[in-house]
Amino acid sequence: MDVVVELTKSRTSKHATRRMAFIVNEKGEIIELASGDICEECKTYVKGEAKRVIVRELSRDEYLVIVRLVRNPQGHVSGEIIVYDWRQELVFRAVYRKLKLRKTSGDSRFAWIPRIVADKLKLYVKRYNLE
Numbered sequence: 520m521d522v523v524v525e526l527t528k529s530r531t532s533k534h535a536t537r538r539m540a541f542i543v544n545e546k547g548e549i550i551e552l553a554s555g556d557i558c559e560e561c562k563t564y565v566k567g568e569a570k571r572v573i574v575r576e577l578s579r580d581e582y583l584v585i586v587r588l589v590r591n592p593q594g595h596v597s598g599e600i601i602v603y604d605w606r607q608e609l610v611f612r613a614v615y616r617k618l619k620l621r622k623t624s625g626d627s628r629f630a631w632i633p634r635i636v637a638d639k640l641k642l643y644v645k646r647y648n649l650e
Contacts (some may be wrong), residue, residue, distance in 0.1 A: 520574045520607050522585060524553060527567030533592040535562040536563045538585070539640075540572060544631055545580040549639050577605040582629070584636050596637070599623075618645040 522540040529535070540552040555572035562569040574583055584603075587599035593616075602611040602625070612626030614632045620637055622630065632650035637644055 520583070520603075522572045522574055522583075523558065523561045523563060523569055524555065527562050527564040529564045529570065530566070530601065531636060532566070534564060535590045537588045538569075540574070541583045541584040541586070541639075542574075543584055543637060544578075544597065544629050547631075547635055549576060549636065550604050559587065579605050582610070582632055583607070584632060586636060586640065588642075600627065600636060602629050602632050607614035613649060615642065615644070618643060620646075621648040622650070 522647055523538055525536065525538045527536055536566040541549045544608065552572045553570070555570035560571050561571060569641045577583060583603040585601045586598065588596055590596050597616045599606065599615065600613045601609065609625065611629040611632065612623050614623055615618055620633060628649050633649060634647060
């Protein structure tokens, strides 16, 4: 599975996007995926860079987490956290809007994964609604 990791800004620097990929295991250990080939056509905005990362085969106790955050001209950050299992099937999806992290789909057994990823990223969350 290929994942795009990027940090880009618009020409005017009013909009910015950040995409990250992590592997989380059952113990709560987080590994960030950052090395890959530079991909010019994968960029959302003009400034910055994007990389295409090839994800290795996951074991049964590992999950692939993709985080996408966007900052608008007012400085508000919104985004989503998507969790895939070892079979590359979507098991949980949460959105981040208005300083709240809310579940949109998936099984509540995996609600702990977006919570620890948000803590690692030091994402300011006023309220969690993941159950």
